[in-house]
Amino acid sequence: MRLLFLAVLRRHTGNAVTAERVRDHLEAAGHVCILKDASDLENSSEIAKLIEAESLEAALALHLYRGGRLLRGHGIPFGIIFGGTDLNEDVNHGEKKEVMGKVLEEARFAVAFTESMKEMAQTQWVDPVFTREVGARVKRAAGVRLIREMPQGDLHAALKNCFAVVNSSVSEGMSAAILEAMDLEVPVLARNIPGNAAVVKHEVTGLLFSDPQEFVQLAKRLVSDPALEREIVANGREYVRARHSWQAERCTYQNLIRTLEGSIQD
Template sequence: DHLEAAGHVCVLKDASDLESSSGVAKLIEAENLEAALALHLYRGGRLLQGHGVPFGIIFGGTDLNEDVNHEEKNKVMGKVLEEARFAVAFTESMKEVAETQWVDPVFTREVEAKVQRTLGVRLVGEMPQGDLHAALKNCFAVVNSSVSEGMSAAILEAMDLEVPVLARNIPGNAAVVKHEVTGLLFSDPQEFVHLAKRLTRDPALERDLVARGTEYVRACHSWQAERHTYQSLIRTLEGSIQD
C-alpha cells in the first residue's frame, strides 16, 4: 500500500510459488518489472540473482537466526547481499548479526574514521553505472589499489572512458596494465606519489597513456569480439548435445 500510494505498480508473489530462478525470469518478462524487493535473504533473495533487475532485501529473521548456520545457505546469502542495492533489518541486533556474518564492522569504522580525518578524501557509496561513468570521465585518473584482482573491470572501464590508470603492481592488474604504456604501476605508497606527480606534470605522458589504453581495451576486450566468442562456444555445446 505504501509503494502504490507513491505511484508504483506492484506485483506481490510468494517465493514458494515461483520455485526457481527461471520462474522469476518469466515473471520479470511477463510483468515488465523494473525493480524487486525480497523478504527473507535466502528464500526470496536467492531467486533474484543474475536477472539484471535492481533489488533490495528485507531480512526475515529465520535467515539470520537459522539459515546463517547452514554453510551452503550462508554462502548463497552472502552472494545475494553483494548484488543487492540495500538491505533492511528490523532491529539493531539483526543488523549486527548480518554485519558480523558478511560486512567487517570494525574495519568499516576504521576506514570511515580515517577518511573523515583526511583532507581532500571522500567516501562515496555505490552508484548506478551511468553516474559512475560520468564521474570517472571528470576524474584526472583512476587508481586501483587492490591487493588482489582477477581482472579489474574498473581499470578496463577507465581505459574505455579515456581516463589514465594508476594501479598497484599485482598479477591481476599487471595482466591488463603495461607500465608506462597503457597505464602506470606502483608497488608502494611512495612510488604511487611519485608516479601521480609525474602524471600531473606531464601532459604528453597522459595523452600517450590514454591513447594506448583505449587502443588496448578496444582491441583485446571488445564486447563485439566477446559476443562472437561466446556465441561460438554455445554452438559448440549445442553440437555436443546433438551428437
C-alpha cells in the same frame, strides 16, 4: 538434524506462509524442524534454554532483524532468509541496520528471493567489518570522500571528470574499473599485482605502483607531464578496443555455446 526455525508467524501473512513452506521442504529431507514465532522469544536466554531443551543443532531465521538477531552468540550455525521489511524499512534505522550487519557476519548463508533483493542486500552489506574499517579511515583522511554505489551511466560521467582512476586492490582477477577507465580515456594508476599488471603495462597503458610512496611519486609525475598523460590515454584506449572489444566478446561466447550445442547433437 534438529533445527530451530524462527519467523514472525501472524496468521495468514506472507511470512507465515513462507515459513510453513520452507519447513515442509526441510522435513521432507528428513530433518526435524521446530518452527517458533520470533515475537514470542524476545531475549537471548529464552533461545538458549530452547536450544538446550530440544537438543537443537542448527537454526534458520526468516527476517534478518526480527529473527536473526535472536540467534547471535549461541554457538550453533545458522542461516538467514531475507524478508521484505529488512531491506525496505529496517535498513533506514541506524541501530537496526547495525544489528543486521552483525547478524550477517555470523550467518553461514543468506537467502534472497529475487535478484533485486540480493542486489539491495549487497548494496547495504558486501562485507560489514571491512565496510566499517573503510568508513572509519575515510573519516580521518583529509580530502577523501566515500561515495555509495551509483548507476553505471552516472559512474562513467563522474569518471570522465576525474584526472585519473586509482586501483589499489591487493587482489584482482580482471578489473572492470581499469578497463572502463581506459575506454573512457582516463589515465590509470594501479597497484602492481598480477591481475592489474595483466592489463596495465607500466608507462604504456597506465602506471603501476608497489607502495604508497611510489604512488605519490607517479601521481606527481602524471600531473606534471601532459605528454605522458596523452600517451597513456591513447595506448589504453587502443588496448581495450583491440583486446577487450564488446563485439569480439559477444562473438566468442556465441561460438563457445555453439560447441556445446554440437556436443549435445553428437
